[in-house]
Amino acid sequence: MSDATSARPAAAPVRVALVGYGLAGSVFHAPLIAATEGLVLDTVVTSSPERREAARAEFGEVRFADRADELWPRADELDLVVVASPNKTHVALAEAALRAGLPVVVDKPLAGTAAEARALAALAEEQGLLLSVFQNRRWDNDFRTLAALVEAGTLGDVWRFESRFERWRPKPKGGWRESGRPEEIGGLLYDLGSHVVDQALHLFGPVDRVYAESDVRRSGAEADDDTFLALRHVSGVRSHLYVSSTAAQLGPRFRVLGSVAGYVKYGLDPQEAALRAGERPLPREPWGVEGEAMWGRVGSGESPLTGGGTPEPTLPGDYPAYYRAIHAALREGGPNPVTALEAADALTVLEAARESARTGATVDLVGRV
Numbered sequence: 001m002s003d004a005t006s007a008r009p010a011a012a013p014v015r016v017a018l019v020g021y022g023l024a025g026s027v028f029h030a031p032l033i034a035a036t037e038g039l040v041l042d043t044v045v046t047s048s049p050e051r052r053e054a055a056r057a058e059f060g061e062v063r064f065a066d067r068a069d070e071l072w073p074r075a076d077e078l079d080l081v082v083v084a085s086p087n088k089t090h091v092a093l094a095e096a097a098l099r100a101g102l103p104v105v106v107d108k109p110l111a112g113t114a115a116e117a118r119a120l121a122a123l124a125e126e127q128g129l130l131l132s133v134f135q136n137r138r139w140d141n142d143f144r145t146l147a148a149l150v151e152a153g154t155l156g157d158v159w160r161f162e163s164r165f166e167r168w169r170p171k172p173k174g175g176w177r178e179s180g181r182p183e184e185i186g187g188l189l190y191d192l193g194s195h196v197v198d199q200a201l202h203l204f205g206p207v208d209r210v211y212a213e214s215d216v217r218r219s220g221a222e223a224d225d226d227t228f229l230a231l232r233h234v235s236g237v238r239s240h241l242y243v244s245s246t247a248a249q250l251g252p253r254f255r256v257l258g259s260v261a262g263y264v265k266y267g268l269d270p271q272e273a274a275l276r277a278g279e280r281p282l283p284r285e286p287w288g289v290e291g292e293a294m295w296g297r298v299g300s301g302e303s304p305l306t307g308g309g310t311p312e313p314t315l316p317g318d319y320p321a322y323y324r325a326i327h328a329a330l331r332e333g334g335p336n337p338v339t340a341l342e343a344a345d346a347l348t349v350l351e352a353a354r355e356s357a358r359t360g361a362t363v364d365l366v367g368r369v
Contacts, residue, residue, distance in 0.1 A: 015042040017043040018030055020086075021084075030058070079330065080102065086176050088184050091120065098120070111347065112190075132336050132337060133343040135342075137198070138198065139318045141270070145265070145314050146254055154298060155262065162252070167245050172222075187214075187223030188225055197353075198342070206233065208366050262309075263297070297310060298312045352365055
């Protein structure tokens with residue numbers, strides 16, 4: 001930790017500067033920061049008058065800056081920088097914040113390449129500063145439930161992990177997220193793919209082989225909008241991961257098959273929809289909870305759609321846990337909830353998937369760093 005940051009008393013609030021107030025900044029980061037005890041949203045970096053007005057309406061006394069480089073001369077007034085700007089800016093902004101002596105949270109993907117992510121991790125270690133990656137979907141309700149089932153041995157030895165993050169968006173929205181320009185780091189492989197790969201690695205460990213298919217299906221689209229990844233984990237688990245904007249019929253979010261039982265879960269975690277609708281997590285109030293009709297089922301020998309298996313209560317989703325962990329890391333020496341090296345491992349898989357999709361060949365990761 002930098003001298004300025006470590007000198008702050010443990011009871012002092014963590015003063016946060018949020019860079020970017022688009023979808024990621026306004027829907028995810030700002031509300032979760034404001035809802036976390038011990039964190040204060042101090043500054044929002046945006047030059048948009050409309051976005052400034054929206055932030056001021058919700059967060060009152062928040063300050064503003066037009067550009068991130070206005071933050072560095074007053075680094076002693078801040079304790080954390082959150083980078084929620086377009087993907088192509090992540091590396092440069094994270095590096096600038098670290099060199100200014102400030103801990104950093106970066107929205108996924110941390111970088112465009114694993115090498116860039118490892119270089120940032122090395123810089124953070126050299127500076128003695130926290131560098132964390134916002135992989136919020138580790139705290140999805142369904143993923144928390146699945147992780148608990150795996151840890152308890154309810155499924156036996158997991159043989160196959162199927163994960164789908166599918167949407168039906170037949171018309172492209174445009175913007176940098178769907179841009180085909182390599183510098184934008186757009187497309188679903190690096191967007192939703194960052195989530196499903198991170199979840200697979202977090203549950204089942206490193207991967208030694210990657211195969212992928214990636215297509216641009218929609219008229220007018222520039223970047224991949226229908227992608228499939230097949231991963232072989234060193235542990236022996238096979239992960240089949242689907243991300244799509246062109247799924248006219250949505251498959252199960254998870255289908256996990258083990259030696260004793262399987263777990264099948266439909267539907268998305270409700271937290272993003274709640275945040276988009278203006279709902280906010282409050283202390284001691286229910287959050288991330290879904291009704292029994294959406295619970296997954298655990299069983300063997302029959303489809304859950306024909307009554308097979310037993311309903312498995314879904315644990316509440318808990319996106320606020322990420323920023324609680326960030327506060328604990330900065331003020332109490334707690335662990336980094338998602339490290340830059342974990343992000344680098346996921347980016348290694350994503351790079352291999354892009355190579356496989358381009359060549360049609362399976363990519364062996366043994367010996368790759």
